[in-house]
Amino acid sequence: MSKNLYKVLFAIFIISLVSSFSLQAQTVTGNVKDGTTGFSIPGVAVLQMGTLNGTVTDIDGNFSIALAQGSDTLEFSFMGYETLSLATGGRQEINVLLKEDLLELDEVVVIGYGTQKKKVVTGAISTVNAEEISKVPVLQAGQAMQGRTAGVQVTNQSGQPGDPPTIRIRGVGTTGNSDPLYVVDGLVVSSIEYLNPGDIEQMDVLKDAASAAIYGARAANGVVLITTKSGTKGSINLTYSAYYGIQNAAKQLDMLNSDEYMMMMNEGARNGGFTEPFNPNTVAEYDTDWQDAIFVQNAPMVSHDVTVAGGNDVATFSSSLSYFSQEGIIGGDKSKFERITARLNSRIKVTDWFNFGNNLTFSHVNRKGIASNSSFNGVYSSALNMEPLLPVIEQNPDSLAQPRYVNNADYLIRNSEGLIYGLSNRVPGEVVNPMALLEIQTGETRVDKAVGNVFGEIELIKGLKFKSSLGIDLAYVNYDSYRPFYYLNGAQKNINKTSVYKSVARYLTWQWENTLIYTKSIKNHNFSILVGTSASETNGENLNGFNTMVPTDDPNNVYLDMSMDTAREAQAGGGAFHEAWFSAFARVTYDYKGKYSFTGIIRRDGSSKFGPNNRYGNFPSLGVSWLLSEESFMPDLGAINFLKLRASWGINGNDKIGSYQYLSVMDYSRAYIIGGTRLIGASPRFISNLDIHWEESEQIDLAFDLGAFNDRLIATFDYYIKNTNGLLERVPIPGHVGNDPPYANVGSVRNSGIELSTTWRHYIKGLKYSIGFNGSYNINTMTHIANDEKSIQGASWSVAGPVTRAEEGLPIAYFYGWETNGIFQDMNDVYTYLAPDGELLQPLASPGDVRFVDINGDGVIDDEDRTKIGNPTPDFTMGINGSVEFKNFDFSFLMIGAFGHQIFNGSQRMDLQFTNSTTKLLDRWTGPGSSNTNPIYTWSDKNLNNRISDLYIENGDYVRVKNIQLGYSIPSNLLSKIKIKDWRIYVSAENLLTFTSYTGADPEIGAMSSFDIGIDRGIYPQARTFRFGTTITF
């Protein structure tokens, strides 16, 4: 990397030397001071606009600049102050007062089809800006919100590169898809993983229904508006950013070593009535630490980003090229994410009344992955269950002479040196040598995406603008996988035929939006009226093929045509879908002196996902705010200089279900063999339900914004109640109907909570610091489920069955299982654990077995006794961030935390014999009084000790130091000599520390679906990363 960096630097250096070769004319000197305190400010960049000519103020705030030919305007900029442009007007001495840029409320927020000053915003909108993103570079756009936005819970799904974070705005709003709507530069996009985080200028999260109502039927889970960078008038800047990082496992679990393993297996066998498998005098040949084997040391991560931006009075542009690559700490390049993006945003002022512009991005993503949280084929879960007696590589000739090696000689998996991976003859089922399992992983996804829009804006009369914007989101998604020959154990093998699977899919969404906006101020009455229409269509088509007997040495280059199979088992498939939306909307905003503000929105949406009966819906909202602190009648509030009250109400929809769900489509996956031929049959896939409509969410938001100590302290507090009705689910219908149920609007969920975000910023004599805190407390309750069970079954764990479900009165996706009440210490305990009728409650139990609670009191322990044993969704999430700048050094940190939830620790396969365990197993019950929490270890689990119970539940609270960073900016006086405007280097660490009592590898477990959350099946843990990075602006 460094080699490339130097090349780039050198090239840029040469260019800048040539371009700045110009005649020197006049010299201007002066002094820069803080406008409030009057202190001199050192280090202020002073730049002659439109040139690369510049300098910085010295320790006393003095500067001297020799003006080059060209503009006579100077620009003074310094972090934390508002940038000031000043024409010299021939003056030779200029003294400048800079204004502290503290007034966050003067910031502009994006509200959908326009922007608004934060001061007059009536809704709940959280903003993350480019500065925050560039200071702590994130790997994916979604992570930029983590810990920075109250009410937005961002949880990484796993530590696998490219696994998208789970983003939930104000709680989980549905049992279906609760992802927010993403809108990039006005274009609704399906996901944001294609974005280069460095391209983002600002992210605005519309949290309350009143704000989100402008996106109507698709906004119920919140809206994330992303604005990419565009150029500004002035000199052309070239910025090069790069970092290189190394990643390592942050934690390894303590597993049984070979001696402990043999002892425990003997004990399990003995207790289960089996013959002890190991002679107690055996000395283990191997003591393999499978975690050591699978975790890659110093897995690399690299990012390069070049941005050129600038412009003049006629046109501005911003263009970038970026490359990002991350290898995983498990599997290295088998678990790898790569992203290349190229972007051009431009704005052209064609005439006084006509503007033209575009935002265009091309992106290529390449993702190779392994199962990141799976009981059955996970590499990490295999590592946590594989016996330590097995060597990673088997070289012992006696072992290799055993039938499992000899009989499968052609199918054994070998490492790069041709050595054979060890095969266990003890551990059964899906638990296999994880290194061998890694070797046969071949799935690869490649996405080529072009996203962009072109727009024109006409000012019809003063204040009245018509804008038309046409955008597309085009994606080609290729997926390949190759199934080599392998023999991992008797159950996990492919000894018949190798095969290759390929698929290609094309998705195209176009969106055409037309808006008319009229902005007018009459005296102190400011109002704007927006009306618009939006039409959008998505088309998707895919093709896939499968072929067998494809010999190859290179699983990355396998094609269907390489088949050598005379049996012609090739298969092909493919399909298509289309969806469309049409919407009309209007918004009125009004404020009087910024003191009283009002926003009203109505959007009418039509969605092809619903039948003619319910195709259209209306989504209204109202919001008001009152700037109390501006009222003359208000008494002096002391330190408080700003106080705004806000209230809003609105209705949003969620239409995230598949296409055609209201119809009864024919399903051709029926078949019967007649006359020796497999005939294809067809019958309706499910009953139709023409009446389904979107899920509808109604939300009230009450809030205040506060500024104190001259806005050094800024706080925002929100309280909301969000009721989502008509959840779309397939709930069971009577069996005698004879077909699967259709979607129906059947449930309701309520989220209510409070959000607080607060920042304190201060500047004392060259020391600038800030500390911010944001916290969200959300209570989620399923208020209604319209089936007889009043429940919906959720995700499953391992072979044990469902572990989460939804039920009226409880949170969405709570952990569901048996409650335990200690361990039977002796037979007397078993004999005295009686049902109301005097019978034994657990007749099959022996001492050491788990005592389960007869929740329903019916005298038997059965499925009906399952109850709530935990909640995977945190009540409280928070972020704390801080920064200190002194002289040229800057330091920052970001901590995140989540509290009040539990994790289901299911990484051990207790249903199988011979699997290894963490050392927690050593705390098992061994006799009366030995343990009242960990049952006896036995291979015949008559009492079903291993069923889903609270014994698997652990406290999931954690606080994680997500990022900590130290940066140094090269002094400007040095830089100005080499014509560099800004050069910062930094070191940072991610996931440096995690405070938790959770005993699994990683407490941050995102949701795979609304129901599959907080279940640790041996999750791919997040890496601890150290990065070195730099940003140079020319």
Next chain:
Amino acid sequence: MKRHMKKLGVLMAITFLLSACEKDFLDRPPLDTVVSSNFYKTEADAMSALVATYDVLGYQSAPGVSWAPFLTMSDILSDDAFAGGSDPNDGKDEDELNTYNIPTENLIVHAIYLKNYTGIYRANLLMEKIVDIEASEEFKSRIVAECKFLRAYFYLEQVRFFENIPLLTETIKGPSEYIQSQAAPADVYNQIATDLIDAINILPANIPANEKGRLSKWAASGLLARTYLFYNGVYGAQFTVNENTVDNSVVLGYLEDMITNSGHALFEDYSDNFHLIGEFGVESVFEISHGDILPWWDWGYVRGGEGNLAAQMQGPRVTGSENWDRGWSFGTVNYKLVEDMGNDPRLDYTVLFQSELDGALVKGYQHTGYYSKKYSSDAEHWSTGGQFELNRTCNFRVIRFSDVLLMAAELGSPNAQDYLDRVRSRVGLESIPATADNIYNERRLELSLEGVRYFDVIRKGMSFASQQFTSVGLRGPDYIGDQVIFDVTFNNSTKGFLPIPQSEVDQMGGTFTQNTGY
């Protein structure tokens, strides 16, 4: 300039609004699949719909329960087999059937219930749709007759298991029709008889080779007799079909016609009935096809495959064998059957002995040392592709000609002695008098582990069932486990019926009554 601009802008906006408001824009019918409302049009469509109805014959699972083959489950209910499986937890639902201690939430019970109504729905739907399909009357009438047979078959499974069930001869059209009530069992049986007699009158006598698997009139006759024996045995009544009484002699008449005219006969070799060579052979009156023509992989949609799941479930847990491959040891055979068969030559074709197994054997729950040999994970029926568990290829012979002979004998055929002799002499046994007891007992010897035994016992009444199904102190010489896990006591308060699945009762809000004994 500005004036023009204004006009232009307004024009654009209006044009756009109008053009985009077209109604069609949001009307997006599926591109790659047909919607049921415009499907049923041609003969080919009707055939596809018919295949989908036949498909349910091969279902041995339902959503939520992947493994519930009729064969295995009915034998586990009987005294021929135990639950088995790897451990008590593995076969929990099976064990509940085995011990007649069946909670109303038992998943297998629900799977069976759902499966049969799926078949009934598809048969009803096709009979409703075929009216408007463009096809010859001959084509239509055969399809309707097949639908009636299939509907009768599914209703028979359903009513024998559940007794009190809703009787639907049309599809349910919407949520307003969800609530139904249970029909009197006699109404269900009469419907079955009506459907079968209609089928007998229309279905062809001969099925050409390229249609093997489709139904003949003889299959309908056989099923009618099976239904009659059960109904008459349990309720002591005859069928009423179109206000006519269908009694012993009518049913016997259909069987005699078959015996005389159908061309069906016994294989010389008894074991051909359980080998590929005998599929759709001369002895097979009604047979459900299984196979691996499209190798199946999908564990999430097991019933999409055509494999015989019973064979996977009942096979021994053997690895490294040339002859049997990795079954799951469900339905381990009861020592009682081995004892009852004694020296009968059919024992060797019926029961797979532990001693016959090569390879490494893992002994599961309720290991008796005996497995079914008729439907097993034997090498002949291994798949050539796909996930081996999902692709066992043996067809299920539902009604064999020997069963027909025995039913005719039981119904009082004047040729009873001949029929019994034919069944016995085929396996080299000498003649015994064709007494009712001997005929009945022959069924056990001839048809065990074929899903017949349970209903044969139940139809003889509860005291007989208690005597047969209660089995204490038996476990054979090769058992693993305590005696207590082999001891089974029949619960005659249920009359041998399964519970109506709890969630079905719950969803009916009171219109369903749970079966007695639950």
